[in-house]
Amino acid sequence: MSADATTPHDAAHGGGHTTHHYPYVKIWGVLLVLLALSVIGPMLGHPIVTLLTAFGIAFVKAFIVIKYFMHLTVEKKYIGFLLLVMIAFMLVFVGGVSPDVMKHEGQRWVNTAAQDVVTKGLAADKAAEGHEGKHE
Amino acid sequence: MSSTATATKHEDHGHDSHGHGPDAHAHHPEQNFFMKYLWSTDHKIIGMQYLFTGMFMALIGGFTVYAFRMQQAFPGMSIPGYGRVTATDYNALVTTHGSVMIFWVAMPVLIAALGNYLIPLMIGCDDMVFPRLNRLSYQIFLVSVIVLIASFFVEGGAFGGAWTSYPPLSAKAQYNLTPLGAPMWLFAVALEFAAFLMGGINFVTTVMNSRAPGMKMFDVPIVVWSIIIASILFMASVGPLIAGAVMMLFDQTLGTAFFDPNKGGDPVLWQHLFWFFGHPEVYVVMLPAMGIVAEVIATFSRKKLFAYKTVLYTMIGTGALSFFVWAHHQFIAGIDPRMANIFSVTTLLISIPVAEMLFVYIATLYGGSIRLTTPMLWALAFIGEFLLGGVTGIFLGSSGADIYFHDTYFVLAHFHYTFFPIAFIAVFAAMTYWFPKMFGRYMNEAWGKVHFWGTIVSFNFIFIPLFLLGARGDHRRIFDYTHFPDLMKPGMQDLRILATLSLVVLLSFQVIFLVNFFLSMVKGEKAPANPWKSNTLEWVAPSPPPHGNFPEGLPTVHRGPYEYSHPDRQDDYWPQNAS
Amino acid sequence: MSSFPRPIATTRSVTGISTGKLAVWWLIASEIVIFGGVLGSYLMHRIGHPEWASQAAHTNTVFGAVNTFVLLTSSLFAVMAHQAADQKDGKKAAKFLYLTTLGAVIFLIIKSVEWTGEIQHGFTITSHTFWSFYYTAAGIHGVHVIVGAIIMLVIANDARKGIDLQRVEAVGLYWHFVDIVWIFLFPLLYIAK
DSSP, X not given: XXXXXXXXXXXXXXXXXXXOOOOXXXXXXXXXXXXXXXXXXXXXXXXXXXXXXXXXXXXHHHHHIIIIISOGGGSOHHHHHHHHHHXXXXXXXXXXXXXXXXXXXXXXXXXXXXXHHHHHHHHHHHHHHHHHOSOO | OGGGGGGGGGOSSOOOOSSOSTTSSTTSSSOOHIIIIISOOOHHHHHHHHHHHHHHHHHHHHHHHHHHHHHHHSTTOEETTTXXXXXXXXXXXXXXXXXXXXXXXXXXXXXXXXXXXXXXXHTTOSSOSOHHHHHHHHHHHHHHHHHHHHHTSSTTOSOOSTTTTOTTTTTOHHHHOOTTHHHHHHHHHHHHHHHHHHHHHHHHHHHXXXXXXXXOGGGSOHHHHHHHHHHHHHHHHHHHHHHHHHHHHHHHHTOOOTTOGGGTOOHHHHHHHHHHHHHHHHHHHHHHHHHHHXXXXXXXXXXXXXTHHHHHHHHHHHHHHGXXXXXXXXXXXXXXXXXXXXXXXXXXXXXXXXXXXXXXHHHHHTTOOOOOOHHHHHHHHHHHHHHHHHHHHHHHHSHHHHHHHTTBHHHHHHHHHHHHIIIIIHHHHHHHHHHHHHHSBOOOHHHHHHHHHHHHHHHHHHHXXXXXXXXXXXXXXXXXXXXXXXGGOTTHHHHHHHHHHHHHHHHHHHHHHHHHHHHHHHHSOBOOSOTTXXXXXXXTSOSSOOTTSXXXXXXXXXXXXTOOSOTTOSSSOOOTTOO | OTTSOOOXXXXXXXXXXXXXXXXHHHHHXXXXXXXXXXXXXXXXXXXXXXXXXXHHTTSOHHHHHHHHHHHHHHHHHHHHHHHHHHTTOHHHHHHHHHHHHHHHHHHHHHHHHHHHHHHHTTOOTTTOHHHHHHHHHHHHHHHXXXXXXXXXHHHHHHHHTTOOTXXXXXXXXXXXXXXXXXXXXXXXXXXXX
């Protein structure tokens, strides 16, 4: 196969947009700082700080990768819309399932098996903590 | 084969990348049988492979239903062609029938076979955008078929936990007694999903990127739209079940406890994972059937399809709504009653767009000059029979009524009144309609009509008795009713026997179809390129189309697909590519 | 491989997005629901079972963090390969893709060291449902890493010869997606304790 037989970039076929390139190394640096934050934050032991640093920063990191590495913002609008719809379906799924699976009781029903597992598990934790003394 | 040479000359982009030019296909003019029919990347051959595999699997599905229905009608009898059915056999037969008919007949024929065959032809290009991915998708599908069939013969026999595969029955070998059958079934299903995910991505990308020049969004035939929407539904809904299948496989083989409440799992989670896919799946197969009917009805009414955009939007609406209804399969499975209320409302709502599609088809018929050919008969029957299936769904969608009807033959009759029209009536419409295109010959009309009437009449005689039985509380999944005096009240066994005998009649009428199909393939009257005087692009290609599809050059589109009986024209049809 | 006669269909681009890239977007869309199913199921169980915290405490944040670093870095190489491919520099693109693949390999090595240690401490896939989810979720992700690495090697080999440079971007997209999944797995499995 000779070199000219290759398709250079398929944008040449139709769209004609060439990707705008960002200063990737700098963006990578920002991502590493965020990574450090998401590790250090939860070490403080404050639940709200943990939630914000661990999960909040995950969303920020994902956003940065999507925007600058995947160039979703300069892609056709419907691609982003499509991905959002998929995420929305997952929210629908979790929303529909969580009353049954996340909770162990509801309107005139109790999941006794799950409740037993939780009580036993927590009791075992407590016993173990008593043995080991201070647990990290 | 070499006649495709001129095709590329007219190419819009003319971007020669990999020598797909004049002699692209002339490299191997004499392909051997293996390369031509088994290793082909031609979308038409792959479509046929799916079609014939689906037909073969339909025989398995038909044989299993024959065996277990005979057991119900005549418990303990040695069944001709099978022998005595044991309780374990019975479970395996029911499971095999259900999973084969959904996953290995309806899906491959409606989506994969028709999608592969029709999409490139109908949007006016020479092949799928990823031909080798397409071939791989069929090969994975074939492996799934082999794994499934192999599971019939392993120790313990085929899986018997129903096509829904609920834990704990399915998750633990000490309950289901099929230590190999259960994981093999699950593995086969997972392979099949992988095959259709590849196929779906291929379909969607092809239609988005490779339409003929001039073909705008609203010039795409409804059947192509419907296959695309169905593929997207499949892609968006199957993920949780793939995840669930991995979890289930680990439960079965490694001994994890994802679905065991005593170890922190939850069996209801599987039901949610399954039905979050399982309900959209109904629409995955229903929409292509609706699309087929739209094509056939427009062609044989010689009239423009009434409200093209309405059909399209209702299809999209049905697809979107189908993600909000899944828990109506679980009303008595221990889900929270407050959620059941919500799911009742959404379930009843979804009947609106579906009814709207049927109304549109009736409006298309109104004032048309109707030709009662065999495909048209099938299409008309689809409207009537599917309507019955849909209407009975209203009872089941209401959570209150469902408490009584759940797991009775009423449910069974309901979904057979939807699935039989989808997977057989609409497919027969499609096969008789596109047969001249596929094989270049007509099917025999007279025998086609005999087959039609035999099938439709016996179909109703199977399932109307089952509706009556279900309304009397007849429970599903019972091996031998003689052990249950409540279900052996006067007349109930007679209805079972009536349904079973009708089934035997229905199955024997399929022999007529098979003979007609294969005989017409070699001996049928030769058909021209456009035997039905239809507008869509596949009829521009010769019958059967060669590799590359359009030897005269890829077509350019000037108008929508349903311009029949246009007042300014002498002919009552106006092909999409005619200038 | 490249002698395969490519149909005209593949070269058309009605949407303006190249065919390969469009397919990868759809692939990512369908992958979102696969990982959504696993992570959603895990999340619901995790919230419903406070006692899992004591199991989750045994995961090693250092391994998770180092692996996040490795994947973020390999993502950087993937996007630089894309940049090189846009400049029609096949050799450079291939070099960066090889580096990305190296990242995948390092990720897998770290993962296997980590898992070996955990299994030796008795935290196996059957020891507790938390660990079942832990190994299943990370395992499905790991399979994506392996598949991605293999595909990148194939594409890098072609890119080196200047063939099909548009594929570099497409595989990069997939790789960034695998990276993003890990970005969410990391706090879910390692940090929330």
